Amino acid sequence: MSVFIVGADDLGNIPSNLSKAGVKSMRHFKGRKRVSEDIQIPANTDLILVFSDYISHNIAEIIKRKAKEASLPVVFSKRSWSHLQGKLQPFMAN
Structure with missing residues (x-):
């Protein structure tokens, strides 16, 4: 699986x-x-992960629209592994 991460300067332990x-x-x-x-959403992206507490509303809207155009799933989350982990479960089973 290939993930495009949007938002946050420091990703901490998430990668x-x-x-x-x-x-x-x-x-x-x-x-x-x-x-x-x-x-630009990178080629071969399977999932877009947006850290909603670290980006502007404008960027979120652009990413959301481009993901829809490319038929890519988007997960909006806080930059916290405990918050993100549950949201990723449905995608990690694929």
Whole structure:
């Protein structure tokens, strides 16, 4: 599984926990800079993970729309493994 992570400057232990859960590839977009419509979802992305407490409303809307256009699932979560773990369960079984 390949995950595109949006938001947060520091991911802490989340990348290592995602790897342990079976994620093979991760790309991270901090989402701090002013952005426009040119945010690109990497090719071969299986899931988009958005840390909602670390991005602007505008970026969240852009990602949500682009994910829908690409038929990709999006998980919105706090940047906390305990919060994220339960939300990822349905996707990790695939």
